[in-house]
Amino acid sequence: MLFSSIVFLFYFLPIVLVTYYLLRKSYRLKNIFLLVASLFFYAWGEPWFVLIMILSIMLNYIFALIIDKYRDKKSIARLILILTCVTNLGILFVFKYLGFTIRTINEMARLNLSIPNIILPIGISFFTFQAMSYVIDVYREDGKVQKNPLYVALYISFFPQLIAGPIVRYSTIADQMDNRKETWQKISIGTCRFITGLGKKVLIANNMAIIADRIFQMNTDAGVVASLAWLGSIAYTLQIFFDFSGYSDMAIGLGLMFGFKFEENFNYPYISKSVTEFWRRWHISLGTWFKDYVYFPLGGSRVSNKDKIIRNLFVVWMLTGIWHGAEWTFILWGLSNFVFISMEKFFGIDRMEKHKILRNIYTLFIINLNWVIFRSKNLIEARKFILNMFGVLGNGFWSDYTLMFLKEYSLFLIGGIIFSIPLAKRINKFIVEGRRGSILLEVGYPFVVITLFLICVSYLTKGTYNPFIYFNF
Incomplete structure (x- = not known):
């Protein structure tokens, strides 16, 4: 269900x-x-x-x-x-x-x-x-x-x-x-958190899924131009984040409705300045599980021998890839994360204070390519898609399909980008703290939440595309 x-x-x-x-x-x-x-x-x-x-x-x-x-x-x-x-x-x-x-x-x-x-x-x-x-x-x-x-x-x-x-x-x-203890405050916060997660899932993730699924299928059938390949990879990057973080928001909100408090599972991973930082912010509970039950028992980073540190990271990321699915794409995805995290650890990239923008671009670039591998049905499709992203297969750069997707889904693309960074959170915090106790806030905030819920329901009743990535895991 x-x-x-x-x-x-x-x-x-x-x-x-x-x-x-x-x-x-x-x-x-x-x-x-x-x-x-x-x-x-x-x-x-x-x-x-x-x-x-x-x-x-x-x-x-x-x-x-x-x-x-x-x-x-x-x-x-x-x-x-x-x-x-x-x-x-x-x-x-x-x-x-x-x-x-x-x-x-x-x-x-x-x-x-x-x-x-x-x-x-x-x-x-x-x-x-x-x-x-x-x-x-x-x-x-x-x-x-x-x-x-x-x-x-x-x-x-x-x-x-x-x-x-x-x-x-x-x-x-x-x-x-x-x-x-169940309180009205917990129920209220839980309900808002649930509806927020529902909005992430229904409005952003589902619409990004339409773009990603169509473009990945087009790549399988005949190949795609570079602009379409990049659009498909970005759409999937947004889809998987809002699909999974939306579900986590709904889970945390439901827990609060019944008096339970769960730990956070996401912390704006796409603002990370390294792949290492990304995995401290993405699926936090899984990362913590592997750290506590695999990485630390193997010795973690406390071992003096660098070879053993690399071994420990290799084991963790090989298992992380396998955990996500029974296909070589998941194993390669896990090994790719292992390679970049190891490089960052030994070259100190994740600790460099300068060039934060360049580090963020580098991180998003690597994560985006990794998601292409993660999304592809097999290694052949992954290779073909990545080569098309860089125009290696000679399919060209622009297509009318690119413009069509941008016109139809530009609002959801922009919304996905905005809500994947803390900008909306900071604006919300500013409004709440600046107008605490005001009638505008007390009436306006519930109105926005109710409206968001009704919009989501209208999409669901229309029978819109509603896949869920992490059901597979």
């Missing part, structure tokens, strides 16, 4: 909210109800997917209990931790990577092994990593084991952040399970 759907906005969410608040102060009943609602939410469309998630919940709940029981026997606890990782990653491998692995073996060994047609459960990468972090934190004593299986189930399956994050640590919400 999409957040940006009529079913969610006018049926599922209102029913869940009203029922939740009718339960009053009984957090045990509220949590049970949220668990049932979350399982229903996940089962919508493909009911059998929920069985995979329930299996993950049960296994990780048991693993954490065993680790806690044998805490004094390090060898047993370590063995269970290894079993936890193998089991979780094994399930993820079967559903996400088995087909790709067999296909690769067939191509490399010239075999004809049967490739199973396995449907990828939605959000499996997110809830698998979240479940693993719970067990690992129990092993490290960074969090207490939860004896109530319903609470572990709610943590893993909570519908606001289930499909595409942010990836939440159990320690972040453990106390909120029973001690959170």
Whole structure:
């Protein structure tokens, strides 16, 4: 079920909210109800997917209990931790990577092994990593084991952040399970945050998706001119940001409506002055996960040997690429990030104070090319698209299609650029702080939010293009 759907906005969410608040102060009943609602939410469309998630919940709940029981026997606890990782990653491998692995073996060994047609459960990468972090934190004593299986189930399956994050640590919400407070202020802020995310998704991401999808398909069919290729890459750069950050805004807003506070997942990544900084600002929860559970255990940057630092970065970015998808494009995308982050680390590019504008241009250039690799169906298409961006294949520079896309979608392109930098945030802060308590603000701000919501609904009721990139992960 999409957040940006009529079913969610006018049926599922209102029913869940009203029922939740009718339960009053009984957090045990509220949590049970949220668990049932979350399982229903996940089962919508493909009911059998929920069985995979329930299996993950049960296994990780048991693993954490065993680790806690044998805490004094390090060898047993370590063995269970290894079993936890193998089991979780094994399930993820079967559903996400088995087909790709067999296909690769067939191509490399010239075999004809049967490739199973396995449907990828939605959000499996997110809830698998979240479940693993719970067990690992129990092993490290960074969090207490939860004896109530319903609470572990709610943590893993909570519908606001289930499909595409942010990836939440159990320690972040453990106390909120029973001690959170719902207030009108939280509901108000959460509603505004949700509608803001909805606007990002429906108005900007969806319209950028139309441009990107058409141009990438044109490139596959016959090739495109340089201006179209650049327009398609920029459109996708905006699409993936507003698609994912919009979803994160909606998730954080929904959490606030139910009294939960999640960590931020994006911090204006396109103003970064290096690829390193970009990944501190983009998908923060995933970066933190790999840093805490892979990079630091390997030694991070604290090791004296530079070769080991490079090894650690290589492992992290290889795994990051693989996490995003079962295709060579994702692996190359991860390795590209590894190369530039390593160069920045050892040449100090990310610490240079001068030439900030040039550094920002360099970063956007590299990120934009990386998104082309990320978006392409295979390496051949990625190579063809990038060569067309620089006119190497001789397709020319200008096309009437370029002008057509610019005329039809210029408003959304400009809006995407403006809202991807802190300009709108600063203007909003200036208005709020400068007119705090004024009638204009108290009436005008709700009017703008309501208008934005109605515009989004009008787009959705017209059945406009509404893809969601991170459903694939």
